[in-house]
Amino acid sequence: MEDISDVKIVPCEKSRFIKPLRMLFKQNGREKIWDAMEVHDSVVILIFNKTRNVFVFVKQFRPAVYLSRSKITEENGSRHIKASENPPNLGVTYELCAGIVDKDIGNQRIAQEEVMEECGYEVPLENIEPVTSYRSGVGATGALQNLYYAEVTDKMRVGTGGGVAEEGELIDVVEIPLCDGKSFITDQNYSKPVAMMYALMWFFDVKAKHYTNSNKL
Amino acid sequence: MEDISDVKIVPCEKSRFIKPLRMLFKQNGREKIWDAMEVHDSVVILIFNKTRNVFVFVKQFRPAVYLSRSKITEENGSRHIKASENPPNLGVTYELCAGIVDKDIGNQRIAQEEVMEECGYEVPLENIEPVTSYRSGVGATGALQNLYYAEVTDKMRVGTGGGVAEEGELIDVVEIPLCDGKSFITDQNYSKPVAMMYALMWFFDVKAKHYTNSNKL
Numbered sequence: 001m002e003d004i005s006d007v008k009i010v011p012c013e014k015s016r017f018i019k020p021l022r023m024l025f026k027q028n029g030r031e032k033i034w035d036a037m038e039v040h041d042s043v044v045i046l047i048f049n050k051t052r053n054v055f056v057f058v059k060q061f062r063p064a065v066y067l068s069r070s071k072i073t074e075e076n077g078s079r080h081i082k083a084s085e086n087p088p089n090l091g092v093t094y095e096l097c098a099g100i101v102d103k104d105i106g107n108q109r110i111a112q113e114e115v116m117e118e119c120g121y122e123v124p125l126e127n128i129e130p131v132t133s134y135r136s137g138v139g140a141t142g143a144l145q146n147l148y149y150a151e152v153t154d155k156m157r158v159g160t161g162g163g164v165a166e167e168g169e170l171i172d173v174v175e176i177p178l179c180d181g182k183s184f185i186t187d188q189n190y191s192k193p194v195a196m197m198y199a200l201m202w203f204f205d206v207k208a209k210h211y212t213n214s215n216k217l
Numbered sequence: 218m219e220d221i222s223d224v225k226i227v228p229c230e231k232s233r234f235i236k237p238l239r240m241l242f243k244q245n246g247r248e249k250i251w252d253a254m255e256v257h258d259s260v261v262i263l264i265f266n267k268t269r270n271v272f273v274f275v276k277q278f279r280p281a282v283y284l285s286r287s288k289i290t291e292e293n294g295s296r297h298i299k300a301s302e303n304p305p306n307l308g309v310t311y312e313l314c315a316g317i318v319d320k321d322i323g324n325q326r327i328a329q330e331e332v333m334e335e336c337g338y339e340v341p342l343e344n345i346e347p348v349t350s351y352r353s354g355v356g357a358t359g360a361l362q363n364l365y366y367a368e369v370t371d372k373m374r375v376g377t378g379g380g381v382a383e384e385g386e387l388i389d390v391v392e393i394p395l396c397d398g399k400s401f402i403t404d405q406n407y408s409k410p411v412a413m414m415y416a417l418m419w420f421f422d423v424k425a426k427h428y429t430n431s432n433k434l
Contacts (some may be wrong), residue, residue: 001244001245003244003245003246004242004243004244005242005243006241006242006243007240007241007242008239008240008241009240009241010236010238010239011239011242012237012238012239013343015237015252016252017240017252017357018227018235018237018252018253018254020232020235020237021226021227021228021229021284021332022227022228022229022232023224023225023280023283024223024224024225024226024227024282025221025223025224025225025280026220026222026223026224027220027221027278028218028220028222028387029220030385032385034280034281035229035232035233035234035235036235036280036281036284037235037281037357038284038285039285039357041285054391058371061244061357062352062355062356062359063240063242063249063251064251064253064254064354064355064356064357064358064359064361065355066240066359067238067240067255067260067359068254068256068352068359068360068361069361070356084417087348091359093352093355095355097317105252111402112362125390128397131412132403132405134403134408134409134410134411134414135282135408135409135410136410136411137281137354137410138279138281138310138312138410139279139281140234140235140254140280140358141285141357141382142279142280142281142282142284142285142286142308143285144285144286145411147381148382160267168247168249170244170245170425186349188350189300189347190245191265191349192349192351192352192414193353193354193355194351194352194353194362194411194415195411197349197415198411198414198415198418199349199417201415201419201422202376202418205418208407
């Protein structure tokens with residue numbers, strides 16, 4: 001995953017993924033302009049394997065995070081990032097299993113599919129428990145993210161996960177023991193989005209007491 | 218704030234705010250392309266007024282959220298949103314006081330300035346307590362967001378806040394009582410980003426016990 005090389009930054013004229021639009025409106029009679037992007041709503045799933053009391057997360061190289069943490073070199077009018085000076089693990093993040101809402105089959109079923117694709121667990125739909133929803137962005141994007149909780153067992157693990165190879169996904173499944181979950185939340189050695197931190201706080205508030213070694217927390 | 222009208226969606230050719238770029242790289246020898254945007258790192262501040270045991274938040278109309286929750290009407294080749302059918306409060310969010318890191322004065326000082334500009338509290342720098350950091354995005358953006366905690370008193374309130382009028386900011390300061398904080402986190406009547414939900418979970422985990430009526434929680 002972390003074998004990254006030949007990193008170039010080039011102009012992005014027509015993107016399939018980033019489609020800016022401009023919203024013109026009046027607020028309290030005053031004309032305003034706001035540039036935004038249309039993005040899909042999404043689902044994220046906090047997975048807990050109760051056979052071995054571990055959280056199941058995904059780990060991947062995120063170009064936008066690498067970009068944000070790297071020094072961009074400008075040479076002869078072109079821009080690039082030297083992997084020798086900016087170690088690729090700068091772009092590696094730990095995240096909840098996740099997916100976008102790009103089909104009309106219900107968010108719970110999308111969550112179920114992502115748990116299978118990314119983490120290899122075949123989970124009954126009734127094990128995909130809705131937790132809450134919130135805005136995944138409020139500035140350039142404003143889509144809804146729906147958080148689910150999935151309790152799984154080793155018996156449900158029927159595949160290796162790792163994402164859809166044809167889509168170029170390269171995802172590692174990682175396990176964090178229950179007893180390390182709380183310190184993981186704020187451990188700055190693991191780059192992560194805040195949704196994962198919220199999900200874990202929710203778990204320790206609501207769910208932890210149901211699992212056998214929760215009294216050690 | 219919620220007097221919104223004449224909402225049009227137009228193409229966004231050259232944006233000052235959304236600047237896509239394309240990153241070309243090799244991962245495990247395979248060529249990959251990722252479209253991303255460069256965005257500033259940011260600060261967010263959970264403000265607690267201990268004189269009256271209330272959280273101090275900001276409330277604003279967010280065009281991208283409104284867009285995400287509205288039906289876009291296409292007529293004669295132009296796109297618009299009918300405010301009569303899509304009430305503007307769809308775009309109103311509750312958020313932590315926040316700002317972008319666009320100057321080199323230290324994040325704590327930027328946080329201090331935002332607390333003054335948006336909420337009207339003049340807070341000593343030593344009251345701006347670092348909590349943690351995380352990625353504000355992992356897909357199209359990957360910037361760092363730094364969370365702070367600021368304990369304030371009524372005596373520190375020297376202005377009305379509301380943002381910088383010249384920049385078109387129109388922000389309401391809202392107070393949520395400590396005793397309502399926990400139910401506020403998952404109350405779907407208040408549209409909010411997950412960073413605010415994490416910050417409140419952190420408060421109830423770490424800080425609440427220090428305040429007088431925490432035993433009622």
